[in-house]
Amino acid sequence: MPETAAVSIRNLSKSFDGTEVLRDVSLEVQPGEVVSILGSSGSGKSTLLRCINWLEQPDRGDIRIAGDRIGVSDTGKPMSRRELAGMRARLGMVFQGFNLWPHLSVLRNVTEAPIHVQGLSKAEADERAMALLEKVGMADKREQYPYTLSGGQKQRVAIARALAMQPKVMLFDEPTSALDPELVGEVLGVIKDLSKEGYTMVLVTHEMEFARAVSDQVVFLDKGIIIEKSHPSEFFENPKTDRVRRFLELEAPAV
Amino acid sequence: MDSSAWGLLIQGAWTTLWISGISIAIGVVMGLLIALLRVAKIPVLHQLLGVYISLARATPLVTLVLFIFLTAPTMGVNLNRNVAGIIALTLNTTAFNAEIWRSAFNNFSKEQREAALAIGMTPWVYFRRIMLPQITITSLPGLVNEMSFLIKGSPAIAVIGVVDLTRVTNRISAVTYDPLPPILAAAVLYMLIISLLVWLQRLAERKASRLAV
Numbered sequence: 001m002p003e004t005a006a007v008s009i010r011n012l013s014k015s016f017d018g019t020e021v022l023r024d025v026s027l028e029v030q031p032g033e034v035v036s037i038l039g040s041s042g043s044g045k046s047t048l049l050r051c052i053n054w055l056e057q058p059d060r061g062d063i064r065i066a067g068d069r070i071g072v073s074d075t076g077k078p079m080s081r082r083e084l085a086g087m088r089a090r091l092g093m094v095f096q097g098f099n100l101w102p103h104l105s106v107l108r109n110v111t112e113a114p115i116h117v118q119g120l121s122k123a124e125a126d127e128r129a130m131a132l133l134e135k136v137g138m139a140d141k142r143e144q145y146p147y148t149l150s151g152g153q154k155q156r157v158a159i160a161r162a163l164a165m166q167p168k169v170m171l172f173d174e175p176t177s178a179l180d181p182e183l184v185g186e187v188l189g190v191i192k193d194l195s196k197e198g199y200t201m202v203l204v205t206h207e208m209e210f211a212r213a214v215s216d217q218v219v220f221l222d223k224g225i226i227i228e229k230s231h232p233s234e235f236f237e238n239p240k241t242d243r244v245r246r247f248l249e250l251e252a253p254a255v
Numbered sequence: 256m257d258s259s260a261w262g263l264l265i266q267g268a269w270t271t272l273w274i275s276g277i278s279i280a281i282g283v284v285m286g287l288l289i290a291l292l293r294v295a296k297i298p299v300l301h302q303l304l305g306v307y308i309s310l311a312r313a314t315p316l317v318t319l320v321l322f323i324f325l326t327a328p329t330m331g332v333n334l335n336r337n338v339a340g341i342i343a344l345t346l347n348t349t350a351f352n353a354e355i356w357r358s359a360f361n362n363f364s365k366e367q368r369e370a371a372l373a374i375g376m377t378p379w380v381y382f383r384r385i386m387l388p389q390i391t392i393t394s395l396p397g398l399v400n401e402m403s404f405l406i407k408g409s410p411a412i413a414v415i416g417v418v419d420l421t422r423v424t425n426r427i428s429a430v431t432y433d434p435l436p437p438i439l440a441a442a443v444l445y446m447l448i449i450s451l452l453v454w455l456q457r458l459a460e461r462k463a464s465r466l467a468v
Contacts, residue, residue, distance in 0.1 A: 053373055081377050089375025099370035102466045103388050113374040116384055145465050165374055 004067040006031045006169050006200040007052060012061035014047055014224075021047050022058070023224045029169065029217075034201045036211035036232075039221035040247060045204045048221065049173050052202065053091045054084060065090055066168055089117055092162030096174040098154040100146040100161070106133065107142040110161045118165065125164075132160040136190050152183030156190055163194075170194065172203040208251050212236050220244050256436045260427045264437060267423030268444045274337060274417070275406045278344035282405075283398060285345070286352025293353070294360045304353075311350035316411035319343045324415040340412035348405045355397040359390040392466055395459035403452045407445070420444060 007029040014022040021044040029035050037045045050056040052063055054071045063070050070087045073079045079087070100109050110129035114120040120128070133139040136156040146154055155175055162170060172191065176184045188210050195201060195214045205211055211218060211232065218235040220228040220243075228235060228244050239245045293304050311319070320343040327334040334342070363386060371381035410421035418426065424441050428434035 055369055055373060085372070085375050085377045085380075088373055091373070093370075093373040095366065095370065095373075097366055099366045101367065101370070101385055101389075103385075103392060112384065113376065116380055117375045147465055162374065 003031060005029060005064070006033070006066055007202065008064040008067075009048075009052070010062050010064075012048070012051060012058050012063065014044075014051060014056060014058045021224050022051070025061070025221075025224070025226055027219060027226065027229070029200060029202055031168075031200050032198045033216045034195045034199075034203065034214050035217045035219060036203045036205060036215040037219045037221060038205070038208075038211060038247075043221040044224040045221045046173055049171050049202060049204050052169075052171055053088050053093055055093075085117070089113075089165055090168045092165060092167035092170045094155070094158050094162055094170065094172045094175050096177050098146075098151070098158045098178070100154055100158055102146050104145075105142065106138060106144050106146070106149075106157050109146070109157055110164045113161070114164050129160070129164055132163050133157070135163075135193070136160045137186075150183060151179045152186045155179065155187045159187075159190055159194075168200065170199055170201045172201065172205070174204050174206065176205070176207060206251065208236070208248070220247070256427070256431070256440065260431065260437060261440075263423050263427055264420070264440055264444065267418055267420040267441070268448075270337075270418060270423075271406065271409055271420040272448065274340050274412065274419070275344065275402075275409050278341050278348055279402050279405060281341075281345045282348035282352050285349040286354075287356050289349065289353040290356035290360055293357055308350045308353055311346050312354075314347075316343065316347055316408045317414055319347055320411050320414055336412075336415050336417050339415055340417050344405060344409060344412065347408070348401060351401045351404075352398060355394050355401065356390070359394045362393075363390060389466060392459070392463050396456055396463060399452055399456040399459055403449050406448060406452070 005028040007027070009025060009027040012022055012025040013020065025044075025048060027035070027048075037048060039045045047056055051058045052065075052070075054063075057071060062072065065087060068087065071079055071084065073083060101112065104112060107126065107129055110132060111120075111122070111125035114125040114128060115122060130139060130142070133142055136159055138153060138156050138160065141149065141153065141157075146157070149157065159175075175191065176187050179187065184207070188207065191201070191203070192210075192214055203211070203215070215232045218228075218230060218232050219226055220235070222243050227241055228239065230240070235244070236248065239248060289304055289308075293301055295301075314322075320340060323343045323346070324334060324336070324339040327339065367385055367389070368381060371385045372378075376384070410419055413419055413422035420441050424434070424437035427437040431437075
């Protein structure tokens with residue numbers, strides 16, 4: 001019997017004001033797997049990612065995290081706020097705009113949820129946070145406030161903040177799109193390290209080379225439909241559809 | 256001015272301080288609660304609070320003080336002057352504070368909320384730990400500004416016979432026939448109180464600049 005999928009999306013549909021942005025999308029992410037979602041802007045890839053942790057509520061379909069359905073309780077009713085928060089705590093999310101909490105220092109950004117959601121003591125949370133800040137290379141900035149950091153540093157802190165909850169799955173929503181080109185590398189480096197450590201990750205990105213290097217599976221969305229789902233070498237070297245071929249020519253011209 | 260005149264002045268200053276202080280303390284908290292209720296857009300209540308805010312902001316303080324002091328007995332409540340003064344000042348400052356809080360709520364970024372919910376916070380934890388601290392910091396300059404307006408407007412309570420820092424100068428000059436020294440002394444005391452607030456405001460603004468990401 002196969003392992004329970006870390007994320008299982010079945011027949012997901014979602015509309016905004018009558019415009020369908022996701023149509024009958026199904027996707028499985030196995031534990032330890034890195035899945036990249038590609039597509040041009042407006043293809044629905046961010047919406048798909050945001051449905052996984054219920055920041056957007058799908059109109060139809062269901063999403064399971066390690067076998068447990070998110071958003072809808074066993075009785076079929078919408079989850080209570082507390083149940084939903086409990087499910088979301090199992091997923092870490094990294095945003096395009098970092099979304100650090102500006103009133104808290106770097107260290108407190110990372111310890112906030114472990115202390116006030118998981119109920120860790122300050123000492124335990126500090127210890128966990130410092131190990132993670134060490135990992136992302138931000139330990140020496142622990143007392144600083146977000147406004148003093150560069151974009152790349154903010155994003156590395158945001159990654160540590162998400163990891164501090166020890167999530168089952170990490171979701172990355174265009175984590176380098178808001179960065180100056182010279183800062184992209186430091187963030188991608190951290191994400192790459194995580195993939196080597198066996199984290200399960202779902203990644204929305206425009207970094208084609210990176211997606212190719214870290215992914216176990218690449219998914220291509222076009223107008224809310226998954227039109228290709230394959231291994232990165234297959235996807236980049238031998239795309240099955242003209243749509244993907246055109247996309248790759250524009251986004252990742254052959255070197 | 257002799258020492259007994261100074262004693263009266265200090266008493267007047269104290270009256271101004273404690274009556275304004277209580278009104279400010281209640282007004283800041285009530286303003287927050289009203290802003291929250293308005294942001295929740297509960298029908299009828301939303302409109303009622305809107306009417307209250309417009310009325311309270313449009314009414315001169317002196318008028319409001321007199322209105323409270325004179326209408327209370329007609330409804331069978333016998334108000335002490337000080338209490339009437341506090342109620343009037345509170346009604347006034349609460350309305351202004353509610354608007355300051357509300358604009359901070361409306362300008363608060365939804366990304367902050369998403370980051371909190373995504374990491375597993377319930378809406379209550381998010382409000383307490385993420386939103387309220389930031390909104391307090393951004394509102395503080397406006398709130399402190401309103402505090403100094405209130406203190407400067409507080410001589411309005413003299414119309415119902417509360418002997419505050421302004422009114423007390425009349426009493427002193429009624430004895431000395433020399434109105435200038437007590438007025439000057441009162442001005443100095445007002446300036447001391449206000450400069451304390453200005454200093455607070457500067458602290459608040461320095462903290463607020465941190466939030467500009």
